[in-house]
Amino acid sequence: MLTLQNVTIKFGGLTAVNEVSAQIDRGVIFGLIGPNGAGKTTLFNIISGVYAPTSGIVNFDGQDITGLAPYKINGLGISRTYQNINLFSKMSVLENVLVGCHTKSAAGIIPSVLRTDNQRLEESTVRQKSIEILEFMDLADKGNFTACNLSYGEQRRLEIARALASEPKMLLLDEPAAGMNGKEKEELSETIRKINAKGITILLVEHDMKLVMNITHQICVLNYGKRIAFGDPEQIQKDENVIEAYLGGGIDV
Amino acid sequence: MLTKIKNNKVAGIAVLLIAVIIAVMLRERYLALILCFICINSIAVTGLDILFGYTGQVSFGHAGFYAIGAYTSTLLAKNFGMNPLFTIIIGMIVAMIFGIIVAFPAAKLVKHFLSLLTIAFGQMVFMFVSVTDKLTNGYSGILNIPDVSIFGHPIKTNQAYFFFLLLITAVVLLFKRNLINSRVGRAFIAIRENPHAANGIGINVRFYKIVAFAASAMLTGLAGALYAHLVGFISPDTFMATQSNLFMTMLLFGGIATFLGPVIGSAILVIVTELMQSLVSYQMLMYALFILAVLFYLPNGVVGIAKWVKESLINKKQGKTHANATERHN
Numbered sequence: 001m002l003t004l005q006n007v008t009i010k011f012g013g014l015t016a017v018n019e020v021s022a023q024i025d026r027g028v029i030f031g032l033i034g035p036n037g038a039g040k041t042t043l044f045n046i047i048s049g050v051y052a053p054t055s056g057i058v059n060f061d062g063q064d065i066t067g068l069a070p071y072k073i074n075g076l077g078i079s080r081t082y083q084n085i086n087l088f089s090k091m092s093v094l095e096n097v098l099v100g101c102h103t104k105s106a107a108g109i110i111p112s113v114l115r116t117d118n119q120r121l122e123e124s125t126v127r128q129k130s131i132e133i134l135e136f137m138d139l140a141d142k143g144n145f146t147a148c149n150l151s152y153g154e155q156r157r158l159e160i161a162r163a164l165a166s167e168p169k170m171l172l173l174d175e176p177a178a179g180m181n182g183k184e185k186e187e188l189s190e191t192i193r194k195i196n197a198k199g200i201t202i203l204l205v206e207h208d209m210k211l212v213m214n215i216t217h218q219i220c221v222l223n224y225g226k227r228i229a230f231g232d233p234e235q236i237q238k239d240e241n242v243i244e245a246y247l248g249g250g251i252d253v
Numbered sequence: 254m255l256t257k258i259k260n261n262k263v264a265g266i267a268v269l270l271i272a273v274i275i276a277v278m279l280r281e282r283y284l285a286l287i288l289c290f291i292c293i294n295s296i297a298v299t300g301l302d303i304l305f306g307y308t309g310q311v312s313f314g315h316a317g318f319y320a321i322g323a324y325t326s327t328l329l330a331k332n333f334g335m336n337p338l339f340t341i342i343i344g345m346i347v348a349m350i351f352g353i354i355v356a357f358p359a360a361k362l363v364k365h366f367l368s369l370l371t372i373a374f375g376q377m378v379f380m381f382v383s384v385t386d387k388l389t390n391g392y393s394g395i396l397n398i399p400d401v402s403i404f405g406h407p408i409k410t411n412q413a414y415f416f417f418l419l420l421i422t423a424v425v426l427l428f429k430r431n432l433i434n435s436r437v438g439r440a441f442i443a444i445r446e447n448p449h450a451a452n453g454i455g456i457n458v459r460f461y462k463i464v465a466f467a468a469s470a471m472l473t474g475l476a477g478a479l480y481a482h483l484v485g486f487i488s489p490d491t492f493m494a495t496q497s498n499l500f501m502t503m504l505l506f507g508g509i510a511t512f513l514g515p516v517i518g519s520a521i522l523v524i525v526t527e528l529m530q531s532l533v534s535y536q537m538l539m540y541a542l543f544i545l546a547v548l549f550y551l552p553n554g555v556v557g558i559a560k561w562v563k564e565s566l567i568n569k570k571q572g573k574t575h576a577n578a579t580e581r582h583n
């Protein structure tokens with residue numbers, strides 16, 4: 001579904017992502033792990049169009065999407081969340097999800113100003129859909145809250161809700177469990193599984209090894225921008241390169 | 254139930270009061286003129302609000318769009334004898350086209366660079382209407398601009414023009430509300446709140462900034478055209494940078510990104526400006542004081558105070574019912 005071919009990006013002298021190749025099959029939960037500064041977020045930024053790679057190709061569903069603008073990539077079916085929460089903080093929780101519906105609705109400026117029948121119909125469909133997504137993400141009772149007033153964990157869930165509203169084929173999650181407590185993490189694992197069960201392919205960056213090892217089907221390990229290992233969770237836990245990269249301490253599971 | 258009746262009563266009294274004030278004012282030609290100015294500025298500032306308040310794109314050059322609307326409509330009506338009702342619409346469209354032209358470079362800029370570009374635009378329009386003597390009669394301005402006429406009946410009095418303007422203002426406000434509560438309006442606000450996240454969730458940020466500029470310029474252009482046909486005389490003086498600053502002051506003082514903020518801000522500043530007619534040279538100082546008031550005391554303008562009062566009243570009421578409940582419990 002998503003293929004990376006020798007993707008490289010340089011920031012001045014620093015090679016943040018170095019000749020990374022990977023193939024992510026439709027329907028899997030694919031983990032991307034590595035120490036801080038390994039280049040995981042940068043790789044997300046390349047896939048989602050924030051950065052154009054210095055060299056290499058990103059191919060999604062048979063289409064070359066290398067260097068395409070983020071809004072176009074979202075339109076093609078890749079949606080993401082951010083490591084540093086990036087909500088529309090003064091909008092309500094429901095409005096954040098409504099914005100997420102942008103690519104899956106069509107009303108232009110004139111129908112919106114005139115509130116044509118079609119526009120009103122679309123608006124009520126979109127609202128209904130957004131409320132359902134909030135229910136799915138367990139945020140239904142917070143719909144009228146201003147986004148910045150949510151707790152940290154709730155804000156992370158809202159980011160996922162907003163991303164789901166664009167009906168992605170593939171969802172990129174950048175450290176979705178950061179700042180969550182144990183119970184929240186367990187619920188999150190369950191939610192990610194449920195999203196995956198809907199047929200959405202998931203690319204997951206996460207530092208919580210227990211969570212990663214529990215829910216991913218395949219894992220790719222980055223270190224200093226390079227891919228150092230690839231395999232299923234069991235293989236990764238035994239991999240010598242990986243153990244060494246994590247300071248010889250092995251991976252805490 | 255009781256509060257509902259009470260609220261209706263309050264609203265009823267407010268409407269009645271406003272109606273009486275308007276009726277009294279309308280008896281005076283001069284006071285009717287002030288009401289007309291309030292409507293015109295409300296429309297212009299609503300335009301600025303769409304761009305600045307909702308989309309987060311600053312403009313200190315809206316006098317340029319105001320001028321384009323005014324001069325386009327005036328020149329077409331005077332030189333070609335066209336009905337002002339049509340020339341006003343054309344003025345609006347020409348202003349919109351200029352909005353789009355400005356937006357192309359502007360959509361790439363942020364903050365102070367955008368301020369500079371819009372200031373430059375306002376200045377360019379001002380220079381243009383000042384120096385093109387043959388077309389615009391330069392600094393002397395254009396006199397005897399024809400009245401708007403509806404079905405062959407010219408609107409001659411300020412009183413009648415006010416009702417015409419009131420209708421247009423109401424329609425503009427209704428359209429603004431529809432726009433803001435739509436997919437397009439949400440895209441605007443998303444861009445203001447977080448352009449990167451907006452881009453990431455599928456919004457073509459550049460396109461929507463251009464749309465916001467177009468809509469904004471169109472409304473301010475409409476206001477300019479309406480102004481020209483009200484006053485019957487335009488000259489470059491009206492379209493100096495001061496005018497852009499005045500629009501911005503009205504918006505900030507009334508309350509940005511609110512439904513009534515532009516109307517309230519326009520009303521207060523038009524009235525204060527009229528009261529200070531004899532102190533014209535201190536106008537800029539006065540606007541500066543208004544801006545300082547906003548910066549230090551009224552971050553959300555007058556509408557912000559109204560909201561604050563309403564919320565504290567509700568809290569008080571809830572406190573009371575709460576107290577009642579505990580009393581009964583005892």
Ligand SMILES: Nc1ncnc2c1ncn2[C@@H]1O[C@H](COP(=O)(O)OP(=O)(O)O)[C@@H](O)[C@H]1O
Pocket residue numbers: 011014016034035036037038039040041042043
């Ligand atoms: N825009 C940028 N400019 C310069 N360096 C960057 C930029 N983005 C990321 N980097 C660098 O690239 C490296 C990888 O960062 P990142 O992808 O955020 O790591 P991770 O998400 O794996 O912790 C870091 O050394 C970081 O400082």
Ligand SMILES: [Mg+2]
Pocket residue numbers: 040041042083
């Ligand atoms: Mg990161």
